[in-house]
Amino acid sequence: MSLKILCLHGYTQSGASFRARTGPLRRSLGRHITWVYATAPHAAATTFSSSEPTATGPAEPSLAWWNMHNGDAQRVWQDVQQSLAALRRVAEEQGPFDGILGFSQGAGMAALLLALGREDSTLPRFRFAVLISGFFPKMDAFAEALQGGGRVQVPSLHVLGAADAVVPQARGQELAQRAFEDAQVCVHEGGHYVPANAEWRRVYKEFIEKSTAVEQEKESEI
DSSP, X not given: OOEEEEEEOOTTBOHHXXXXXXXXXXXXXXXXXXXXEEOOSEEOSOOOOOSSOXXXXXXXXXXXXXXXXXXOHHHHHHHHHHHHHHHHHHHHHHOOOSEEEEETHHHHHHHHHHHHTTTOTTSOOOSEEEEESOOOOSSXXXXXXXXXXXXXXXXXXXXXXXXXXXXXXXXXXXXXXXXXXXXXXXXXXXXXXXXXXXXXXXXXXXXXXXXXXXXXXXXXXX
16 A cells, blocks of 8 residues: 655754655655655744754755744744645645654644644645654644644654653643544653654554554445
8 A cells, every 4th residue: 555644844954854864764664655745934043952863964954834933922823824835735736645744843733734624624634643752832822723623533643752852751742632532652762853763663654554544444434
């Protein structure tokens, strides 16, 4: 079975840099998955140090799905709307997608897509979600969007780092518990990065296979 997965990078990354960082994961999950790496439309306002190994090569743009704008909620949500518009274009040009994979802020953006897509038919739909180092954004507009229609029913795997100093494990747990129904939460011992050793590649593969099998059963019953 062939699958297509939309990938959303973290804060200060880009689609190209995230693709480079996830090379081992892509190669290990087989040639039957097409990976589409979207790039956020905003320049990141700040930078931070990540424990994730970086690939050598030219410097990549430092981008964001949204900036905090010193707590100006209206400007933050404007950023989000522009990012949603960018992802609509990606879906129109390269979709449809079976799954979505988001890292850090990209996981938050993925959660918004899943939640808002229940009522907005112009947004892409997904059969499963893999959210790594995700978090529940601490603004009322995000809470309303993520919880307004109840918990997201799409199967979700939440991968959290026990030693993550950028996004503490508790914030990832909050996203899983408040925004998703029957979320699968798995914790690795490292920090702020995408774990991709043999054990974790097996976790991803089993989750994707299980999720797509469940969705196929639902479709066959309709």
